[in-house]
Amino acid sequence: MKVTFPHMGHIWLCVKTMLEYLGVDLVIPPPSSKRTLALGVRYGPEFACLPLKLNLGNFIEASALGADTILMAGGCGPCRFGYYAQVEHAILQDLGYRYELVVLEPPERHVGQLLSRIKVITGNNSWRQVYRGVKLGYQKIRAVDELEMAIHRLRPRETIPGSADRAFLEALREIERASDLAELAVAQRQVKEILKSVPTEERDVLRIGIVGEIFTLLEPFANLDIERRLGRMGVEVDRSIYLSEWVNDHMLFGLIKGLRSRRDACRAALPYLRHFVGGHGQETVGSTILYARAGYDGVIQLLPFTCMPEIVAQSILPVVSADLDIPVLTLTFDEQTGEAGVVTRLEAFVDLLERRRRGRGRVRQEGTESKRGLRVTKA
Amino acid sequence: MSRKVGIPGALLYYYYFPLWQAFFQALGAEVAVSGPSTKSVLNRGVELAVEDACLPVKLALGHVAELAGKVDYLFLPRLVSVASREYICPKFLGFPDMVRQTVPDLPPIIDVNVNLYRRQNKLYTAFRAAGKIFSAGEARIFLAYRRGLAALGKYWKLMGEGFSPEEAINLLNRSSPRCPQPSNAARTIPEDGPAAASDKAPRPEREKPVVAVIGHPYNIYDPYISMNLLKKLRQAGVRTATAEQLPETVVRREAAYLPKRLFWTLNQRMTGAAFYFLRSGRVQGLLQVTSFGCGPDSMTGELIARRAAGHGDMPFLNLVLDEHSGEAGVLTRLEAFLDMVRQKQEGGRPG
Ligand code: SF4
Ligand code: SF4
Numbered sequence: 001m002k003v004t005f006p007h008m009g010h011i012w013l014c015v016k017t018m019l020e021y022l023g024v025d026l027v028i029p030p031p032s033s034k035r036t037l038a039l040g041v042r043y044g045p046e047f048a049c050l051p052l053k054l055n056l057g058n059f060i061e062a063s064a065l066g067a068d069t070i071l072m073a074g075g076c077g078p079c080r081f082g083y084y085a086q087v088e089h090a091i092l093q094d095l096g097y098r099y100e101l102v103v104l105e106p107p108e109r110h111v112g113q114l115l116s117r118i119k120v121i122t123g124n125n126s127w128r129q130v131y132r133g134v135k136l137g138y139q140k141i142r143a144v145d146e147l148e149m150a151i152h153r154l155r156p157r158e159t160i161p162g163s164a165d166r167a168f169l170e171a172l173r174e175i176e177r178a179s180d181l182a183e184l185a186v187a188q189r190q191v192k193e194i195l196k197s198v199p200t201e202e203r204d205v206l207r208i209g210i211v212g213e214i215f216t217l218l219e220p221f222a223n224l225d226i227e228r229r230l231g232r233m234g235v236e237v238d239r240s241i242y243l244s245e246w247v248n249d250h251m252l253f254g255l256i257k258g259l260r261s262r263r264d265a266c267r268a269a270l271p272y273l274r275h276f277v278g279g280h281g282q283e284t285v286g287s288t289i290l291y292a293r294a295g296y297d298g299v300i301q302l303l304p305f306t307c308m309p310e311i312v313a314q315s316i317l318p319v320v321s322a323d324l325d326i327p328v329l330t331l332t333f334d335e336q337t338g339e340a341g342v343v344t345r346l347e348a349f350v351d352l353l354e355r356r357r358r359g360r361g362r363v364r365q366e367g368t369e370s371k372r373g374l375r376v377t378k379a
Numbered sequence: 380m381s382r383k384v385g386i387p388g389a390l391l392y393y394y395y396f397p398l399w400q401a402f403f404q405a406l407g408a409e410v411a412v413s414g415p416s417t418k419s420v421l422n423r424g425v426e427l428a429v430e431d432a433c434l435p436v437k438l439a440l441g442h443v444a445e446l447a448g449k450v451d452y453l454f455l456p457r458l459v460s461v462a463s464r465e466y467i468c469p470k471f472l473g474f475p476d477m478v479r480q481t482v483p484d485l486p487p488i489i490d491v492n493v494n495l496y497r498r499q500n501k502l503y504t505a506f507r508a509a510g511k512i513f514s515a516g517e518a519r520i521f522l523a524y525r526r527g528l529a530a531l532g533k534y535w536k537l538m539g540e541g542f543s544p545e546e547a548i549n550l551l552n553r554s555s556p557r558c559p560q561p562s563n564a565a566r567t568i569p570e571d572g573p574a575a576a577s578d579k580a581p582r583p584e585r586e587k588p589v590v591a592v593i594g595h596p597y598n599i600y601d602p603y604i605s606m607n608l609l610k611k612l613r614q615a616g617v618r619t620a621t622a623e624q625l626p627e628t629v630v631r632r633e634a635a636y637l638p639k640r641l642f643w644t645l646n647q648r649m650t651g652a653a654f655y656f657l658r659s660g661r662v663q664g665l666l667q668v669t670s671f672g673c674g675p676d677s678m679t680g681e682l683i684a685r686r687a688a689g690h691g692d693m694p695f696l697n698l699v700l701d702e703h704s705g706e707a708g709v710l711t712r713l714e715a716f717l718d719m720v721r722q723k724q725e726g727g728r729p730g
Contacts, residue, residue: 043555047699066505077642080674081664086639087678090685150494160617273476275492278469292534306429308674312473314429332431 001025001100002177003121004067006055007032009218009243013176014141015071021133022181023123027067036061041335049080050222050304050334051215055086063097065094071121071249074105079278079309106253109285111296114253135251136181138247138256143175143188145242150195155231157200165228166199203234206353209291211240211284212238212302213310216333218243223302223333224342232302233350240265240287241280272316285316292324297353299326306336327352381409381445382513385450385486387442388414390435390471392459393544393596394728401530402506405523408410411450413442416603420445425702427481434701435597435674436470438604440482447484452512454489456505460496465644467669468675504708538623543609554581588724590717591616591656593649593683594668596623598700605668606706608698608713613665615717620662622652629655637682646675649670653683657690664694671701 004027007016012028019026030036032054038062040053059070070089075082082099085103102121107114107213140200147168154164171191178184208230216343217239248256265286266276273285274349288299301317303310314330329349331342384403386392392412414420416438424441444688446453455478458471468471475490489512491505503524511567521629530551534666538545590612592599599605599621612619624631631653634641654661665687669676680697687695696716 017680043536045681047674048681049674049677074639077465078469078472078677082642083639083678086637087681089638094685105639115517197621202639225566273473274490275459275472275476277473278466279467306433306672306674306677308469309473311432312470312477315473315477316480334460 001068001069001121002027003069003071003102004029004059004062004065005071006051006058006221008051008246009220010141010144010172011218011243011247013144013172014243014247015358016176017140018133018137019121019359021136022122022129024121024123027061027065029067031282032058032219037219037335043095045087047306049307051219052088053335054083054215054219054222056085058094059088059099060095061095063092063099068098069100069102069121071102072104074103075250076106077278081279094233104251109313118374134252136178136184138244138252139184140175140178141179141244141247143184144172145244147175147195148170148242149193149238152227152231153236154198154200155228156205156234156236157203159201160198161232163198163244164231164367167194170194193331197228206235206298206350206357207238207296208235208353209238209240209287209294209296209299210302211287211291211299212313213282213284213307214241214246214280215303216302216304216307217241217329218246222304224337224339226302226346227301229343229346230313230350234348235350238291240283240291241331256312268293272320277309277312279307279309281313284310284313285320286340288320288326288328289316289324292320292326297357298349299328300349301328301331302331303332305332326357381407382411382451383409383411383449384447384452384454384489385413386454387413387439387446389416389439389481390443390474390597391467393600395531396544396548398527398531399456400527402509402523403415403454403513405526405613406510406515406519408452408513411446411486413445416442416601418603419598421603422484423703428477431672432710433470433597433674434604434670435673436474436477437702438597438601439474440478443478444482447482447486451485452489453485456508456509457490457492459492459494460644461493462495462644463498464496464640465535465647466496466644469645476514480538484592497634517537535623539626540623544596545602545625575582584618586617587616588663589620589661591653591662592666592668593656595620595649595670595673596644598668598670604700606709608666608668611713611718612712615713617664617717620656622648625652625655641679643650643675646679650679650683654686657686657693662714663723664696666716667695667697669697669699671699692723694723708709 003019007029016026016028034059036054040057044053044056072085074085085101089099089120102117103115104117110317118130151164151168158164171194174187174190178187208224210217227237248254259341262283265283265285268289269282269286276282285302291299301310303314317328317330329345332349333347386396402409406456414645420441421438423444424437427440428437429445443453455475455583457475458467460466475488479485479488489509491504493502494500495502506524510523537550538544542550563663569670582662592609599608609619630648633654634647634651634728636654637650652690653665656665667680667683669680684695684697687693694716
């Protein structure tokens with residue numbers, strides 16, 4: 001048995017850790033690329049959302065490397081994700097790929113079903129071992145999340161272009177290498193050092209919150225590396241969702257409590273969107289509101305073409321944007337999305353935010369009452 | 380003066396209107412329905428909606444806008460779930476909010492939650508909440524609800540007999556003299572009567588090929604959106620069969636052949652019906668109607684198309700509707716499809 005799984009940001013690191021810890025053979029699909037997408041587009045349903053097409057491409061590419069078992073998360077709707085595995089599997093079968101499918105479905109009646117599915121993968125390992133492997137994988141992903149947050153701050157402030165990204169890769173390798181919790185702790189100290197070595201200067205940077213559909217948020221190939229691009233344009237970004245939250249929701253079924261909770265965002269959304277709508281639609285609206293309250297300069301919503309929960313959110317965001325006076329840019333991604341178009345729109349948006357900030361700084365300075373305004377004009 | 384409740388003639392109007400109408404009328408309210416869909420209704424919706432929304436949502440926004448200035452209340456129940464452990468679609472979950480944030484000049488919206496996701500939840504909860512708005516007493520609300528359910532039962536019975544929603548609604552409103560029918564006055568029953576693929580039909584009728592039309596009710600039964608598809612088929616000399624003619628138990632049984640239960644009620648019905656028609660050998664063609672940009676359709680459409688392909692010689696056509704669909708293009712494809720259907724019908728009978 002050789003297990004593979006679909007890419008989504010750095011989730012490979014989490015899954016790799018868990019499975020290697022348990023001695024399970026695995027094939028990490030080649031990083032999503034134009035070729036992956038082309039395969040998915042060719043064989044996937046025309047109107048499927050982008051993540052499905054990329055998943056499909058991942059599986060086809062992983063099969064060439066010997067993978068024969070797919071491990072995926074499931075779901076019970078209302079969004080398409082909960083049916084991804086089954087549709088992808090049907091397509092692969094018709095194409096002649098012989099894949100076993102193991103879907104981690106949220107336990108409907110009793111956890112026994114789920115445990116028996118996990119056993120298919122983990123074989124003879126004791127539950128204690130499984131627990132340890134999962135814990136290590138999860139802790140690593142937390143570490144990667146923290147690393148990403150740090151990089152978001154460093155990128156716009158680095159004095160040597162590209163040094164933050166180099167540090168990121170180096171730090172990621174440290175985290176990857178750790179084979180148990182003790183080693184991970186050492187690696188994390190190491191990461192701190194690496195981050196400290198990035199030369200920066202204090203700058204007054206624009207701050208943009210990135211919200212939207214989780215796959216597009218987490219997968220740089222899908223969003224054309226938007227965080228890095230913005231960082232290089234001198235923008236500090238924050239993302240409304242990090243991978244550990246997804247892992248907790250979809251692989252650990254919410255076992256870990258007290259993460260930066262979706263509940264805050266959902267509660268904030270209520271005046272505009274009173275009900276959950278699947279995916280992260282309500283969080284998108286709520287996080288936009290939270291970013292506005294936190295004084296961010298703007299918000300960017302990312303979604304795959306035809307993404308249902310995000311279309312609901314997108315319909316509502318113009319009103320939020322007007323009410324709270326925060327510019328919102330919506331970027332929709334599909335196989336036809338071109339780099340040039342996205343870059344142009346990002347530049348125009350950043351331009352707009354800069355002008356707004358200068359304008360606001362001047363007004364405040366003339367009024368002489370706002371410290372924040374004065375600081376802005378110094379920049 | 381009685382208060383006027385507006386109900387958009389879109390989305391699940393096609394499944395539940397008789398219930399809603401009877402309920403509000405029994406509470407002494409007047410019911411106004413928007414529609415029928417026209418180019419200007421759709422254009423209004425397209426203006427209001429985000430560009431990438433699906434066609435039915437755009438159309439529904441147009442219907443809401445048409446009612447907005449003219450009624451005292453808008454009834455837009457939030458259809459979270461109409462069956463245990465199932466949803467309809469994320470857009471149904473968010474529809475009342477989308478309306479609130481995009482349509483101008485809105486009257487108060489009655490957006491009670493219909494949520495039967497958990498088995499212990501009761502449909503009555505939603506109606507009780509809606510009834511309270513009309514300050515009716517508990518008993519009166521309950522009676523109104525019962526009357527609504529009775530109307531709905533008759534409606535589905537008629538649909539099971541092959542009447543289209545439009546025909547069934549007209550029949551219902553005519554047979555009960557206590558119900559005035561201004562809201563539906565403009566909608567008349569077409570002369571060709573029930574659209575059933577009924578075996579009780581007279582002989583020449585019985586020899587016509589049958590085409591199963593699979594799609595969201597708000598697509599296939601909306602004459603404007605579907606470009607009169609059902610009527611066109613009948614005029615072309617074929618009988619039509621739709622999912623609404625099949626009993627719930629049948630569609631669910633058929634859909635259970637899927638490796639995992641579908642959590643979208645409408646698409647489960649469509650898929651189950653398609654599987655049934657394919658397997659039963661009762662149809663000579665399968666016509667799938669999907670909306671451009673529809674999430675659930677992109678998934679079940681694929682499953683249905685694959686299943687149809689497994690029935691080698693079954694004529695199959697997938698029509699994708701959007702606001703730019705040109706009638707000419709649809710007609711050409713329909714003609715080609717119907718040729719195949721007729722060939723199959725003739726090939727099926729020796730001599
Ligand atoms: S959230 Fe959007 S992209 Fe993800 S499965 Fe649902 S519709 Fe597709
Ligand atoms: S089921 Fe499809 S057509 Fe209906 S509202 Fe949802 S996305 Fe639109």
